[in-house]
Amino acid sequence: MKNNxxxxxxxxxxxxxxxxxxxxxxxxxVLMLEKDREIGVPVRCGExxxxxxxxxxxxxxxxxxxxxINKIEFISPDSSNVKIKFKNTIGYILDRRVFDSDLAxxxxxxxxxxxxxxxxxxLLVSDDGFVNGVKVNILGDEFELKSKIVIGADGVESRxxxxxxxxxxxxxxxxxxxxxxxxxxIDIEDDSIKLYVGENYVPGGYIWVFPKGNYSAxxxxxxLGKYSSSGKPKMYLEKFINEHFPNGSITxxxxxxxxxxxxxxxxxxNGIMLVGDAARTANPLTGGGINAAMHSGEIAGTCASNxxxxxDYSKKFLAEYVKIWTKFQKKPQEQSYRIREFALDxxxxxxxxxxxxxxxxxxxxxxxxxxxxIVIWRKPxxxxxxxxxxxxx
Numbered sequence: 076m077k078n079n080x081x082x083x084x085x086x087x088x089x090x091x092x093x094x095x096x097x098x099x100x101x102x103x104x105v106l107m108l109e110k111d112r113e114i115g116v117p118v119r120c121g122e123x124x125x126x127x128x129x130x131x132x133x134x135x136x137x138x139x140x141x142x143x144i145n146k147i148e149f150i151s152p153d154s155s156n157v158k159i160k161f162k163n164t165i166g167y168i169l170d171r172r173v174f175d176s177d178l179a180x181x182x183x184x185x186x187x188x189x190x191x192x193x194x195x196x197x198l199l200v201s202d203d204g205f206v207n208g209v210k211v212n213i214l215g216d217e218f219e220l221k222s223k224i225v226i227g228a229d230g231v232e233s234r235x236x237x238x239x240x241x242x243x244x245x246x247x248x249x250x251x252x253x254x255x256x257x258x259x260x261i262d263i264e265d266d267s268i269k270l271y272v273g274e275n276y277v278p279g280g281y282i283w284v285f286p287k288g289n290y291s292a293x294x295x296x297x298x299l300g301k302y303s304s305s306g307k308p309k310m311y312l313e314k315f316i317n318e319h320f321p322n323g324s325i326t327x328x329x330x331x332x333x334x335x336x337x338x339x340x341x342x343x344x345n346g347i348m349l350v351g352d353a354a355r356t357a358n359p360l361t362g363g364g365i366n367a368a369m370h371s372g373e374i375a376g377t378c379a380s381n382x383x384x385x386x387d388y389s390k391k392f393l394a395e396y397v398k399i400w401t402k403f404q405k406k407p408q409e410q411s412y413r414i415r416e417f418a419l420d421x422x423x424x425x426x427x428x429x430x431x432x433x434x435x436x437x438x439x440x441x442x443x444x445x446x447x448x449i450v451i452w453r454k455p456x457x458x459x460x461x462x463x464x465x466x467x468x
Contacts, residue, residue: 309328342397
């Protein structure tokens with residue numbers, strides 16, 4: 076393995092693979108380092124995407140899809156079920172092991188060199204303050220690898236960003252504690268996702284049931300840090316599974332954190348960019364992050380290759396990434412955050428009231444826009460946010 080690269084990407088998830096792939100497509104020599112033994116393992120999310128926000132540069136392949144989703148169900152504290160059929164949208168529950176692995180293979184085909192079991196524990200920084208490489212342990216051997224640009228795709232509260240002097244710390248109210256179980260042996264519809272809302276299920280969050288086919292589902296919850304304490308997320312989840320799927324078998328557990336914060340633009344410094352969860356790209360309302368992470372990686376990778384061609388790795392040049400990302404994501408993320416902040420104050424009675432109003436709308440005429448118009452009945456100033464966010468759903 077050579078010691079000098081144009082771009083080193085730290086992290087092999089969707090954001091990292093997209094960044095590496097697009098850097099290589101632009102002519103850069105690229106190394107991608109993944110700390111786990113295998114790309115796509117372990118899976119740390121609900122695995123849900125949609126065809127509207129998924130990057131148009133990639134065709135969704137059948138082998139990535141476990142189930143195709145055409146409706147969503149909101150279950151209120153009194154068990155009212157509000158079903159909404161998607162209008163112009165198709166949802167997919169992915170097999171992230173296959174999906175992530177294929178994205179890495181696409182990157183590899185474009186010329187990216189990939190190393191797993193590669194733990195980056197330091198950055199190389201020039202005398203003039205430019206990040207210009209990494210210190211990494213690969214299968215027990217230590218290396219110092221030079222690069223012109225480092226892209227941090229290393230997840231929540233990015234260590235890579237922190238090493239570069241970027242403030243990646245999150246407040247408790249801006250991080251979601253998530254736990255998910257794969258539950259088998261349950262009989263559920265394969266074309267519908269279910270979201271359970273209300274304090275009796277979980278305070279400061281919601282529970283999801285995403286069908287995976289073959290009588291199995293991802294069942295998980297997200298709960299904001301200020302509502303959580305040691306062991307509580309798992310306790311809430313196990314209580315829910317025992318009550319709603321008592322005959323199911325838990326075959327896998329995963330847990331992790333999700334950034335649930337407003338838009339941030341402090342994601343670059345000289346010689347470094349952050350993407351995906353490291354750049355806090357997840358939707359603060361739902362916690363969903365695959366689509367946005369991929370977009371951020373795609374934009375950053377293109378910017379990195381342009382920087383290599385221009386021989387300019389300064390924060391000023393890399394600001395083009397922030398400019399494009401801001402234009403793409405700033406408004407949706409801020410709209411989602413405002414709605415989330417309002418929704419946090421809703422009580423069980425509020426959710427039951429919303430469900431009753433929603434059920435008064437015929438199923439053929441229901442949409443996410445109409446439902447969320449009901450949700451914000453006490454704060455009509457959010458109506459514009461709702462219309463913009465849920466158009467097409």
